[in-house]
Amino acid sequence: MPQLLARMDDSGWMTPAMAEVLGPLPPLPYDDDFVNAQAKTLEKVLGEIKAPVRVIGHVRLPSHTLLVVQPGHTGRLGNRRQVTPEDVKAALSQVGVALEAEVIDVIVNVEGAPGAFGVLVRNAKHRPLVLRSLLMQPGFQQAAPRTSLVFGLDLIQSVVVDDLVALAHLLVLGGSAARVHFLHTSLATLMLFNTPAELRLTLASKEPQHFRAFASALHLTGPALGSAEDARKMLEETDAELEQREGLFEQKRAADLDAYNSQADNSDETPLPRRVVLLDCLLDGVSGEPLARLVKQGPRVGIHLIGVTENADLLPAEVRDSFGAQLVLRGAAAELKGLPLQGLPMRFVDALYLKGEDATPLELCVAPAEEVAAIVAYWVRAGQQREAQRSAPPAEAATSPGLPPSPEPFIAMEVGEAQPPPLMEAAQTMETILPRARALAAYLGWLSAGPLCEVLGLTEKQAASVMDQLRAEGLLEPKVAPTLRYRRLDTPPGE
Helix, strand or coil: CCCCCCCCCCCEHHHHHHHHHCCCCCCCCCCCHHHHHHHHHHHHHHHHHHEEEEEEEEECCCEEEEEEEEEEEEEECCCECCCCHHHHHHCHHHHHHHCCEEEEECCCCCCCCCCCCCEEEEEECCCCEEEEHHHHHHHHHHCCCCCEEEEEECCCCCCEEHHHHHHHHEEEECHHHHHHHHHHHHHHHHHHHCCCCEEEEEEECHHHHHHHCCCCCEEECCCCCCCCCHHHHHHHHHHHHHHHHHHHHHHCHHHHHHHHHHHHCCCCCCCCCEEEEEEECCHHHCCCCHHHHHHCCCCCHHHEEEEEECCCHHCCHHHHCCEEEEEEEEHCCCCCCCCCCCCCCCCCCCCEEEEEEEEEEECCCCHHHHHHHHHHHHHHHHHHHHHHHHCCCCCCCCCCCCCCCCCHHHHHHHCCCCCCCCHHHCCHCCCCCCCCHHHHHHHCCCCCCHHHHHHHEEEEEEHHHHHHHHCCCCCCCCCCCCEEEEECCCCCCCC
């Protein structure tokens, strides 16, 4: 499953711990007292216009508040009827003013509240969902593949997750700014859980300035391309790589990338990374044989496409039908026929996720710019440290004058000590343990021998050695108790 903590791949790259690069979740914008006051205001306004309701519950979210209402009855004796969602919709302008709402809408059905409906309210302090809030949900954490993408929250606040590899390719329909948010969150998620040895990214966009934040990322095969001509050349190069991979697979008689890499591991050969090609609003301008071959044969050899278009009808049928799912942004959804839009609170729906015959309304999330920068900076530092280790001269037996002594070697296993779990079998040096210990401390916000022993498989003596080193680095506060608090530094370690 995607890891909250760091993970090391077979080539020695280590992914960041989520707490290292994603900021803590801020508190909800409004407290229960404020929402209860809004509920009374809603009941008062609707009662005055003869559409009485009773608020029976609420849900507070960063992006909006849901007021769950039980409808009352309206009309004179002999002609009384129950208040309907349409009655409330007709009064939304008055209700919105009373609640000081920037956006307000009605949801017809509320999960777990039969006979009730909901009033969705967005006020000035509400803010978009952030990526971390969705990555922390069990629906994402229980997803097995590292190529899982988080699409957003549905109307019952469940996270919608799907695996890009299982989809083969993904089509995004619409050219609004929401597409940029989705592409940023997708790129950030892939870079968070995959190392540069496992995944490579190729970007081409009609607006490449939107991807400047990713320019230094080690996962990228080159800078973001900005024209249809550049994208066509890139597809031709990708087509050549596809053909080369097919030849390698034929030699190994490998059915797919996983089978090929499994054989490569067993024969000490370098595995092939997966590749994700992102074509942002250039998809309809590069139709041709390379694109057709990519969508048809790319998934088998580990090359996948995320394509964005403002008009899917411009794509050849063989290309359009190769996408395992579509993310249809709100502006584009309004122009499509046959979509189940009736009764949906479209002011609160950013997109529809179409897969097979299912259409799931979604609220998208954003990846804050500072978090994207932190992910990219992490990998830049990791690459610099890796290069420094490769070019460093052999260690001298004596310490040079004027330099601090080298860290003490990691405490070796003693005779009779229990063997650590398999995770630690090949990682018994301070150099390999310390990055994991730093990530664990950053994630927990504190550290003691317990997590080091249980998560990293160390003995108590080894754990004490690690904590001494982290205190020396300034990452842990001075020793005043067995549990040490993590000290967040202004400048990350290694900069």
